[in-house]
Amino acid sequence: MYPAEFDYHRPGSVADAIKLLQDNPEAKLLAGGHSLLPVMKLRLAQPTALIDISSLSELSGVSEDGDALVIGANTTYHDLMNSSVIKNKLPVLAEASDLVGDVQVRNKGTIGGAAAHADPASDLPAVLLALNAEFKTVGPSGEKTHKATDFFVDMFTTTLEPEEVLTEIRIPDVSSVASATYLKFAHPASGYAIVGIAAVKTGSGEVRAAVTGSVPIAVRLSAVESEISGKDLSDDNIAAAAEKATEGMDFVGDIHASDEYRAHLTKVYTKRALKKIAG
Ligand SMILES: Cc1cc2nc3c(=O)[nH]c(=O)nc-3n(C[C@H](O)[C@H](O)[C@H](O)COP(=O)(O)OP(=O)(O)OC[C@H]3O[C@@H](n4cnc5c(N)ncnc54)[C@H](O)[C@@H]3O)c2cc1C
Structure with a gap:
């Protein structure tokens, strides 16, 4: 059409x-x-x-600013996968980008477009939530910075105003990330997440986790985080934390997977992601 x-x-x-x-x-x-x-x-x-805005070079590229990584909104999945800074400092962003769609999608799709579109099955929002990302927007009233936990409001809805441009995504405290992963159960045709789980462990023992695909909008798994943070990532502690992955959450169901199945997969993938960051 x-x-x-x-x-x-x-x-x-x-x-x-x-x-x-x-x-x-x-x-x-x-x-x-x-x-x-x-x-x-x-x-x-x-x-x-x-x-x-696809040819605006001021919106492209990855750079370091002290202990932060600054990623221009127009940076494509392909750019993220091939950036030496990303590969050295935050390989989870390259690994998650590699799981998106197909090669055409990865060549053209941008991190800013993915964030602004806020598709509930999109991959990078979960990773950005777990990394505590910040979103910089510019509009008629100047610049604003939004925490990831505030930026994603609902299905296809963010805090972006109609006359604003998302210009960059900033990942703070990169050196605090000891290990990070993103795992997804993908729709076999589109590659979109039926369930995707991002998990990050910091050097001080904090664990952050986020889910996409199974819920109306990517969100932090706060019950999981409270259960596991500061504890040993032993098999028993991980199993107990993964059980909390559905606590207080609404799951979406559609022709591809029921809400019960997505809830089940959310626990399974949370457990796998926590095991992966445990090393
Ligand atoms: C076949 C197919 C398979 C796919 N599979 C996956 C998948 O497995 N995982 C996944 O995560 N995604 C998948 N996608 C979606 C893909 O990743 C999109 O490219 C991406 O989500 C949107 O980025 P874009 O640059 O294409 O944005 P666009 O399509 O250009 O824009 C999307 C929205 O964001 C707004 N926007 C874009 N940039 C900005 C900005 N800087 N500031 C403010 N608003 C802005 C636009 O106005 C529009 O409303 C798939 C898409 C296709 C077609």
Whole structure:
């Protein structure tokens, strides 16, 4: 199916993109297009204009800022998988990117597009939650920084305002990460997560975990974290913590997997992820 007609703009800067968003209230930003174009073709979205930010180099790349990693919103999965900084400092981001979709999706899809789209089955939101990421946005009222736990609000909903651009994702305290993993039970056709679990262990014994795919929006597994943090990652402690993975959570069910099955897989994958970070 063809999308509805739209105007096309290619701004030369983030400031120009914001101005275009202000002038075109029904416009959408276009990054890799691998989430937006499918929903436009299904006519689930009919923006009157597309503002193509994909060539804005100011939004691309990975850099270090002290103990933080700063990732431009336009950085693609392919870039993350091939960045020597990511491979050396936070390989979990490269490993999770390698599990996304297929090679075309990884070549075009961006970390910023994935975060802004907030698809409940998207992989990187869980990893970013477990890494305590921060999201920088720029809009008519200036810059804002959102913690990952605040940024993801609900299915396809974030704290981004319509006239704002997500410019970068910052991972703080990178050296505190002793081990990290992302495991998923993928839909065999699309690769999207039926269940995905990210887990991080810090040098001080804190454990952070997050789930995607089985719930309406990626979220931290706070009951698991409270159960296991500061304890030995023994098999018994891991089993007890994984049992908490469904506590206080609503699970989604659809033609691909029922809510009961997703809840079951959430416990199974939480256990596997905790075992993996235990080493
Ligand atoms: C066949 C297929 C399989 C896939 N499999 C997976 C999978 O296994 N795992 C997975 O996680 N994802 C999967 N995806 C989704 C893919 O990862 C998307 O590319 C990604 O989620 C969105 O990034 P994008 O750059 O393509 O964003 P776009 O499609 O360009 O944009 C998505 C939304 O984000 C907004 N946006 C984009 N950039 C910004 C910004 N900087 N600031 C503010 N708003 C912005 C856009 O306006 C739009 O609303 C799949 C997609 C396809 C087509």
